[in-house]
Amino acid sequence: MSARAIVSLIMLYLPLSCFGETVSYDFEIDSLQVNFTGKTVTGLAINGQIPAPRIEAKVGDVLRATFHNKLNTITSVHWHGILLSEDQDGVPYLNTQPIPPGESFTFEFPIVQSGTYWYHSHNDIQIQRGVYGSLVLRDPDKPGRGLQEETLIMSDWTDNTPDRVLANLKKDDDYYSFKKNTVQSWDRVLKNGPVAISNRLNSSATRMGPMDLADVGYDVFLLNGAVQSTIPLTSGDQDQVLLRLINGSTSSYFDVEYAGGAMTIIAADGLEVEPILVKRLRISTAETYDVLVPVAAGQSREFRATSFDGSGYASSFIGEGDKVYAPDIPEPNLFLMSHSDMEMEGNMGMDMGDEHDGNMSMPMPRENHSGQHQQAAHEGHEDLPSHTDHDTHTEHGRDGMGEVIEHMTDYRYLVSKKSTALPPAQNWREVELTLTGNMERYVWSFNGKTLREENQILIGARENVRFRISNTTMMHHPLHLHGHFFRVVNQHGERSPLKHTANVPPMGSLVIEFNADDEKDWLFHCHNQYHMKTGMNRVVSYQSSSLFDRAMAAAILPGDRWYSRTDVMASADYFDLDYSIAEDRNEFSLEVDSDFDNNHEAVAKYSYHFGRFMSAFAGAEDKKHDGESASKAIAGIQYTLPMLIGSEWRVDDEGDFRLELDSQLQFTRRIGFDWRWNTDEEYRYGLFYNISKRWSLNLNKDSVYGAGVGMSFLF
C-alpha cells in the first residue's frame, strides 16, 4: 500500500479508532544567549532549548504542534523524513506559509510511520543557530526491545552568524581553510611525496582547485547541544543501549565510533535494515541511524562523533564509572587523495545501462578499488558484502551477523528488511541530474542551474521515478527529497534500502528511485544549508496537481542576493583597490590603482558568468601614464586555462587587442606568490604573507609603480 493510501486510510478511520490520540505540543521559537565557545552570542531556541525538545508520538496518533514565533524574522518548521500532506511540510512559500514575527502556526497530521526522525527550521539557515530537534515515532504493533533508548543529535556550531559565514565563503573559496589549517600549500604537497605532487599537478591541469572536505570552519561540534556529556545507565544489568543517531548539522558529516566495540545498525533514516556490525560509521548531514551499543556496569564508554574533515569532535559517555575512550580518528590526508580516488569511493557502480523494467534485481557490475569490475551478488542479503581493499575493510564478527565493517562510508551494506521493489505495472520516468558548483564563486546547482533559473522536475502520479545523479564537484552533497522515501539502488536488488537523505560523494554517482504516490509539490535539495542557500534545489512537481509558480522559486531562494568583496593594498608608493559585487551570474567590478601623482588606472566592468570557467565583460578604462591620459571602452572574455591560470582576452574601442594572464602559487600556509602579465608589456608580481585571512604583507614589483612593500586587507 502506498504511503498516501495509508495516510488517507488512517484519516478515514481515525475518529473511530480507539488507539489513536492527539499528541499536542506547544512551542516558542525565540532567541537565546548561548556560550559554546567561551564567548556569549545569540542563538535561536525552541522553548529555550538547543537542541529543541524531543517530540514523541506513535503510529495512529495525530501530532499537533503549535509554534509561536517570538523572533523578529519569519520562521518555519519542516518535518524531516515524515510522510504527511504537502501543506504540512513546512517549506515556506512552497508548502506552508512562513510564520511571521509575533504569529503562530499549528501543524496537524496523522502519524503513519515509526522510527527516528527530526524537525528543523527551513528558513535562513536557522538550523545553524539552533532550531532543530529530534522526533521519535513508535509503532504500538511492534514490541520494543525493552532497552534503554537515547537520542543523540549531532550539530556544528560557529559563533559567526550563517549570513556572515556565507559572505565569507563568497569572498574567498578557501576562506576557512586558513582557520582550519588545511591550506593546501606546496610545502605540504612536497612533504607528502610524489603521489601528492602528481595529484596536485593532475588536478591543476584539469582546472580543479585543491580540495577540502568541508567548506566551513566550525568552532565546536555538539552532541545534544554539548561538546561532552554523560548518559547514565538506567539499570545495572543491561548489556545494550539503543542509540538513535541524528545528524542535525548544518553542513557537517560525522564519523562516529564507540569505545565499547562495534555498533549494530538496525535502522537507517527511520526504517529497519538487516542488522550489520560496524566499527566506524559515516553519517551524512540530515541522515539518521539506530544503533545498538554494548554497555557495561561501572564503565563510561565514549561515543564520539568526529567531523569527517578532522576538525573536531563531540563525545557522549554512555554509563558512569571508568572512562573508556574511543580511538582518535586520523585526519584525512587530502594530499594523497586524488580526484579519481574520490571517484572510486563515490561510485556505487550502479552502471545499469538503459534497461529499466522495474525489476531491480538485475546483476550490476561493481567496481572495486583497483578499478576492475566484479560481479556483485544480486539476489540480496544472504551474500553480505565482500572484502574490498578500501577503507571499508571487514573482519569476521559475532552473533552470526557476518562481518564487522571497519568503516562504512556508503550504502552498499544496507539491506532493507522488506522488499522495496516499486509497483511493476507503473511506467518509469528517468531524470538525469548532474550536481554542479562553482567553489570559487560559491554557487551550487543542479545541471549548472540554480533554482532561480530552473525550478521544477516534473513527474506524473503513479509513476516509478528514477533519478540518476552524478556529482561533478569536489564536495559531498547530502540530497534530501521531501515527503517520500526513495530506494538507494545498491547490489541488494529488491532489498535496496529506503532513505529520505543520501550522500553523493565528490565525483561519485548514485541512483535513487521512488514511487510517485503523492500529489502537488515537494522540495528536493542538498541538505548542506550553504549549498541549498546558494542554489542547489529543485521542486519535484506532480504535473496534474502542481500549484507551483515561478514566483515561489524567487521567494524560496531570494535571487537577487548580492555579495561584495573588497581588497585594498596600500604601499609607500601606490595603492590598489579591487571591489566587486556579484550574484549568481552578474558581477560589477571596479579596479583602481594610483601613485597619487602622475599615474593612475581605473577599470569598471560588468561581467556575466556562463559557468565555472568563462565569463564575458564590457566596461571602460581610464588611464594616465606620465601625464598622458586616455579613456576607452573595453570588452572581452575571461577564461580559466589549465593549471588554473586566469586569462583575459579584450579589445578596446580602437580595435587594440590585449591578452592578460594571471595566477597564484601558495608556497606555505602563509606565504605565496602572485603574478600578472599582459601583451602591452605591463606586469606585476609579488610575494605575500598572510598574517590572517584578512590581513597580509606584500612585496611587489610593478611595471609602472616600481617596487614596494605594502599591506593589504580583504573585507
Ligand SMILES: [Cu+2]
Ligand atoms: Cu551540497
